[in-house]
Amino acid sequence: MLVLSIAAASAAVITAGCTASSQAVSRDSQTSGLAATSLTAAIDGPQRSEKARARDVYRHPQETLQFFEVGSTQTVLEIAPGGGWYTDILAPYLHGxxxxxxxxxxxxxAELADEDRPTDAAxxxxLAGAPAIYGNVVVGTLRAGEFTGFNADGQFERVLTFRNIHNWMKDGQFDGNLQAFYRALKPGGILGVEEHRARPGTTLKQMIDTGYVTEAYVIEHAKAAGFTPAGRSEINANARDTKDYPHGVWSLPPTYAGDDAxxxxxxxxxxxxxMTLKFVKAR
Structure with a gap:
């Protein structure tokens, strides 16, 4: 089982029993003005590669995190970080x-888990190679709707997921994951979702095959898990995306699936x- 705390590489590691100073959305919003400069500094920091920065024009990290009301004093859980594109911003932002x-x-x-293993190991x-930046990050796992490696019961002000839902649908785990996120959040906590957006009326099979998911599907399932919709944003919209490619969303950058023609x-x-959606755990 792949479970690791970065304590293995650095002594400066927090424990799962840490608590954040903010208890609810209203308190979080009071710190947003103070945190803006620090978020900008994290986005502009030298820990981010030029390749990562080049995607800011599409991913809008500052606007997205501000929409999710992520504050520098919060306890935040990111799901399925991949190579760490958002970790490179969140780790220094939350470090202090x-x-x-x-x-x-x-x-x-087993097949899908094998596909992810090299990225997860990298x-x-x-993280282990840069303890000054990532030494406070705690890493665990999510499998079949259960977290391991840390206490996730009502611990977090924010749970964030970026472009993962189509994978969980393919795996049959979307509903179980939503329930896990609900349990992990404190009352008043926010679930922030970014996902490739399908046209209304797209079938379940088409969503799984193309990687594009309808907003209605996400909202319906989030509500079924107990969440209350709290806002939507067009921060990450792209009107040029016609969503009709031979390799689905993977035809587009950064993947460029298929040939170079x-x-x-x-x-x-x-x-x-x-889509960029915000849900709240009301109680």
């Missing part, structure tokens, strides 16, 4: 006064049209 937890997603399918090496066309479109 907040706490960052990461849950690597372990598929219930992510852990990255249409690469210039896909580069001109840019990254996918994405």
């Amino acid at each position: 006064h907040g706490h960052l937890y990461e849950a690597q997603y372990i598929s219930t399918s 992510y852990l090496r990255k 249409d690469k210039a066309r896909y580069a001109a479109i840019g990254e996918s049209d994405r």
Whole structure:
């Protein structure tokens, strides 16, 4: 089982019993003005590669995190960090006064789990190799709707997921994961969701095959898990995305699936049209 606390690489590690100073959304919003400069500094920091920065024009990290009301004193859980694109921002932003937890997603399918293993291992090496930046990050796992590696029962002000839902649908774990997120949040806590957006009326099979998911599907299932919709944003919208490619969303950058014949066309479109949704655990 792939469970690791970065304590193995650095002595400066928080414990799962840490608490954040903010208890509810109203208190969090009081710190947003004070945190803006620190968030900007984290986004502009030298820990981010030029390749990562080049995607800011599509991913809008400052606007997205501000929409999710992420504050520098919070305890935040990111789900399925992949290579760490958002970790590179969240880790320094939360390092001084907040706490960052990461849950690597372990598929219930052995084949899918094997596909993710090299990326997950590289992510852990990255964190262990820079303890001054990532030494306070706690890493565990999420599998079949259960967290391991840290206490996730009502511990977090924010749970964040970026472009993962289509994978969980394919794995049959979306509802179980939503229930796990609900349990992990404190009352008043926010679930922030970014996902490739399908046209209304797209079938379940089409969503799984193409990687594009309808907003209605996400909202319906989040509500069924107990969440209350708290806002939507067009921060990550892309009107150029026609969503009709031979390799689904993976035809577009940064993946560019398929041959290079249409690469210039896909580069001109840019990254996918994405929904950005906010849900609250009311009680």
